Amino acid sequence: MKGYLDNPYHSKVHAQDVAQTCNFLLSKCKFIEIGQLDEQDIACVLIAGAIHDYGHPGLTNAFLINSRNELALTYNDQSVLEMYHPSQCFKIAWGNQKVNIFENLQFHKYRRIRESIILMVLSTDMAHHASELAITNSRIAAPDFEPNGKDKQRLMDLIVHSSDVSNPTKSFEIYKQWTEKVLAEFWLQGDKERDLGLPISYLCNRFTTNTAEAQVGFIDYVVKPTFACVLGFLPAYEPFFQNLDKNKAKWQELIEYYKQQLASIQPK
Ligand code: CMP
Ligand code: MG
Numbered sequence: 001m002k003g004y005l006d007n008p009y010h011s012k013v014h015a016q017d018v019a020q021t022c023n024f025l026l027s028k029c030k031f032i033e034i035g036q037l038d039e040q041d042i043a044c045v046l047i048a049g050a051i052h053d054y055g056h057p058g059l060t061n062a063f064l065i066n067s068r069n070e071l072a073l074t075y076n077d078q079s080v081l082e083m084y085h086p087s088q089c090f091k092i093a094w095g096n097q098k099v100n101i102f103e104n105l106q107f108h109k110y111r112r113i114r115e116s117i118i119l120m121v122l123s124t125d126m127a128h129h130a131s132e133l134a135i136t137n138s139r140i141a142a143p144d145f146e147p148n149g150k151d152k153q154r155l156m157d158l159i160v161h162s163s164d165v166s167n168p169t170k171s172f173e174i175y176k177q178w179t180e181k182v183l184a185e186f187w188l189q190g191d192k193e194r195d196l197g198l199p200i201s202y203l204c205n206r207f208t209t210n211t212a213e214a215q216v217g218f219i220d221y222v223v224k225p226t227f228a229c230v231l232g233f234l235p236a237y238e239p240f241f242q243n244l245d246k247n248k249a250k251w252q253e254l255i256e257y258y259k260q261q262l263a264s265i266q267p268k
């Protein structure tokens with residue numbers, strides 16, 4: 001966890017939270033049984049959850065691309081951070097025998113584990129969210145759907161991606177803290193964009209973003225469709241799915257309050 005920076009949101013606590021949410025979906029929601037995961041699959045999911053934002057600079061892919069950052073140049077503007085996170089981790093493992101958990105694996109096994117972890121981290125790129133979700137939904141509905149066979153990796157990808165956007169599924173008290181953290185990070189980026197004369201990214205303008213409205217949109221367009229898909233193959237998730245509507249209703253009640261807050265901080 002050492003390589004996680006002290007960002008408001010993308011810190012080691014977010015990584016631990018995502019790894020723990022993966023663990024919850026694997027065990028409590030029975031993905032281990034449904035996907036017939038072996039020890040190796042379980043280790044891959046938990047490792048992917050733990051490393052999925054490793055070294056995150058607190059800035060989005062769009063910012064790195066627009067500001068011609070070195071990382072965007074290295075990864076040709078394609079899933080810049082999601083390429084960077086596992087790349088750094090595998091480099092660290094192979095650069096130091098003491099921490100190389102892969103060292104004693106047979107090469108073919110190592111190749112499979114490495115491929116699986118990289119696929120799961122790449123699946124956390126929000127740019128692929130809608131297209132991948134559509135494919136996963138159609139696989140779940142297909143007559144030859146095999147959660148413990150040919151569809152297993154796709155479902156493992158969704159376990160990590162859904163855990164990554166799972167804060168709206170938690171209790172409102174916890175969720176509200178994550179929201180404040182993610183927006184604090186977005187707004188620091190927005191301040192940088194303003195200073196550099198770059199377009200200010202969505203949700204990154206501290207003077208115009210209504211926190212409650214933003215969360216209603218995030219639940220409706222991202223989180224609910226994601227967990228509806230999870231529910232399609234993990235029926236044990238059902239009782240937790242209801243938190244989304246409860247939390248959405250709480251934010252809806254707060255929209256007017258945040259409107260007034262914004263009116264009071266308008267720049268002169
Ligand atoms: P990351 O953790 O890299 O991948 C998932 C992204 O979803 C995350 O970065 C944020 O950009 C976004 N995200 C997660 N939680 C929220 C939230 N509560 N509100 C808005 N965006 C969020
Ligand atoms: Mg990420």
Ligand code: ZN
Nearest residue numbers: 014052053164
């Ligand atoms: Zn993340």
